[in-house]
Amino acid sequence: xxxxxxxxxxxxxxxxxxxxxxxxxxxxxxxxxxxxxxxxxxxxxxxxxxxxxxxxxxxxxxxxxxxxxxxxxxxxxxxxxxxxxxxxxxxxxxxxxxxxxxxxxxxxxxxxxxxxxxxxxxxxxxxxxxxxxxxxxxxxxxxxxxxxxxxxxxxxxxxxxxxxxxxxxxxxxxxxxxxxxxxxxxxxxxxxxxxxxxxxxxxxxxxxxxxxxxxxxxxxxxxxxxxxxxxxxxxxxxxxxxxxxxxxxxxxxxxxxxxxxxxxxxxxxxxxxxxxxxxxxxxxxxxxxxxxxxxxxxxxxxxxxxxxxxxxxxxxxxxxxxxxxxxxxxxxxxxxxxxxxxxxxxxxxxxxxxxxxxxxxxxxxxxxxxxxxxxxxxxxxxxxxxxxxxxxxxxxxxxxxxxxxxxxxxxxxxxxxxxxxxxxxxxxxxxxxxxxxxxxxxxxxxxxxxxxxxxxxxxxxxxxxxxxxxxxxxxxxxxx
Numbered sequence: 001x002x003x004x005x006x007x008x009x010x011x012x013x014x015x016x017x018x019x020x021x022x023x024x025x026x027x028x029x030x031x032x033x034x035x036x037x038x039x040x041x042x043x044x045x046x047x048x049x050x051x052x053x054x055x056x057x058x059x060x061x062x063x064x065x066x067x068x069x070x071x072x073x074x075x076x077x078x079x080x081x082x083x084x085x086x087x088x089x090x091x092x093x094x095x096x097x098x099x100x101x102x103x104x105x106x107x108x109x110x111x112x113x114x115x116x117x118x119x120x121x122x123x124x125x126x127x128x129x130x131x132x133x134x135x136x137x138x139x140x141x142x143x144x145x146x147x148x149x150x151x152x153x154x155x156x157x158x159x160x161x162x163x164x165x166x167x168x169x170x171x172x173x174x175x176x177x178x179x180x181x182x183x184x185x186x187x188x189x190x191x192x193x194x195x196x197x198x199x200x201x202x203x204x205x206x207x208x209x210x211x212x213x214x215x216x217x218x219x220x221x222x223x224x225x226x227x228x229x230x231x232x233x234x235x236x237x238x239x240x241x242x243x244x245x246x247x248x249x250x251x252x253x254x255x256x257x258x259x260x261x262x263x264x265x266x267x268x269x270x271x272x273x274x275x276x277x278x279x280x281x282x283x284x285x286x287x288x289x290x291x292x293x294x295x296x297x298x299x300x301x302x303x304x305x306x307x308x309x310x311x312x313x314x315x316x317x318x319x320x321x322x323x324x325x326x327x328x329x330x331x332x333x334x335x336x337x338x339x340x341x342x343x344x345x346x347x348x349x350x351x352x353x354x355x356x357x358x359x360x361x362x363x364x365x366x367x368x369x370x371x372x373x374x375x376x377x378x379x380x381x382x383x384x385x386x387x388x389x390x391x392x393x394x395x396x397x398x399x400x401x402x403x404x405x406x407x408x409x410x411x412x413x414x415x416x417x418x419x420x421x422x423x424x425x426x427x428x429x430x431x432x433x434x435x436x437x438x439x440x441x442x443x444x445x446x447x448x449x450x451x452x453x454x455x456x457x458x459x460x461x462x463x464x465x466x467x468x469x470x471x472x473x474x475x476x477x478x479x480x
Contacts, residue, residue, distance in 0.1 A: 003324040005148035006242045008231040008249060010332040011112050012283070013143035015103040017135040017276050019125055020096060026134060033098055034130065038091055041078040044068040054081075061085060061124050062107065076100065083107075085121065087128065098129050100138060109230060114280040122276070123425070135276040137261055142254045142287055144332040145213060145231065147243050149250045149325060151194045157187060162317050163306040165200035165207070190215065199306050205260035208290065208306050213251040252329055254290040254306075264289070287333035292322065294330045304330070419445060 021031035045068055048055035054067035057080055066080035066087065073079060076088035076099070084107040089099040101121060111117050122135055151157055188196035188211070195215050200207035217224050231249060234242040243249065261273040264286065273282050292304025301319055302309070308326035309317070322330070423441045453460055 003148070003328050005146050005325045005328040006234070006236065007328065007332055008145040008147060008234045008243055009109070010142075010144040012108050012114060012140060012279075013105050013253060014139065014141035014255075015108060015117070016138040016140070017101050017103075017121065018097045018138045019099040019101065019129060020134050020136060021098050021129075022132045022134050024132060026132065028096070028134065030096060031098070033089060033091055037089075037128070041068070041089060045070065045072075045078055059087075059124075059128060062120075087125075089128075098133065099125075101125060101135075105224075106226070109227075114283070115277075118276045118279070136274050137276050137279055138258050140256045140261065140279065140286070142256070142283065142290070142333065144252045144287075144329060145227070145249050146252070146329065147231075147247050147249050149248075151197070151210075151250070157194065157197060159311055160308050160323060161197070161199075161306070162309055162320065163199050163208075165204075165306070190219075202255075203257075205257045205263075206290065206305060207255045209251075209253045209255070211251055211253075213249045215248070252291070252332075254287065256286060284333045284335055288330065291326070291330050294327055294334070296322075 020028045023029045044055055044057055048068045048070040052070065054069055056065045057068050059066045059080060061082060062084045064082040064084065066082050069079045069081065071079075072088070074088065075090070077091040078089040080087045080089075084104055086102045086104075087099060088101075090097055103117065103121065108117065111120075118135070122133075125133060125135065187194060188198070193215075194212075196209065196211035198207070198209050213227065217227060227249075228245065231243045232241060232245065236242055264273050264282070265271045273279060273286070288304070290305050292302055292307050297303035302322045308323045308329075309320040310323050311317075312320055314320060419438075419441055422445060423436055426441075426444060
């Protein structure tokens, strides 16, 4: 059965990062907020209290200054904010974190590039706390907006939703041996129309909320009407608009708190989601854990903490098939597989061939000296078999040298990308209108790398020689 449900958008809707102090090796250590920064924040807070309104600071993010609030909160002494994010700073030495930053929904959906968001926020936090910090994920909400869902019947909702939400006093005591719970915690309605379905305690490690986003915008958050413009950009495979501008849009939101993120496990791959830079590649797994995989779990049966199902006569509700509408929801964060380019195909095939050659050479190193070669005498008599001189022929260095050439090309591509990013981040002290220049960029990087090596007490020549020995480059150059 084909589903009428269409995805209008899927992204992180709330992101809270804890800021931890580190040593110069970027290992987390105990350290308090710099006294000079504390003094500055204290004066800013006093100014805000004196005028009884938020006071502008010197810190700016995304083109807007952060404003200091007159009061702290949630265990933090100072809170600064603008339209895009909120930064809370901690003075106490009891908590290990220096501060916490919350990215607004408007900022997240506007950028919709999590790696770029993490980099930009991290760079901004460095301007406040200094270089030696690391951002860890404190909480993360994933949201998917869809059109085509129909929750018109209360009975339908109660019968078709099953979850593993933690029991509370509001949840019906309908748990049997299959460990599943019928329906949501409660059903929110307005004028007899279902508007919200919560699952699990709001402050729990993992919870979910399904609600009519168009209704929420119309009656509670009209300032979020920009979502309409976002939804109108969604297109189907034929390039046609998916949303007509009027149909209800339902949001499926999954909330992950720190305890749940710490427990996330993929055997042999990772245990826990801590560093903010790891979050992007974990999104598909986080979403699938909450709502299930499109093709079910490893045993082929439906999985997921929450799912919308088709009831059957089977008394074990964990085996009830997933509703086609929910399969669309399950696919929201599936990784997008881009077609392989001609260059990538050639690179892959060449690398695979070199690996096969190395494996073959390792198994059969061609050291058999018992082979014979036939040699004709000058008198024209019958050929005489002469023993082949004992020769050890090892082609592995030649094959590795070819592999190094391929990898060198890849490294050049990486250096090109990093140098472009470095130039974009570089404080611009040039004359107005001056064009960026590659040679100038590399001169800037030369000075930065030289300064870094001096700071780390490393000699460039010695490091290169170590690498040459490690990769047997000296021997292979002699062979060449």
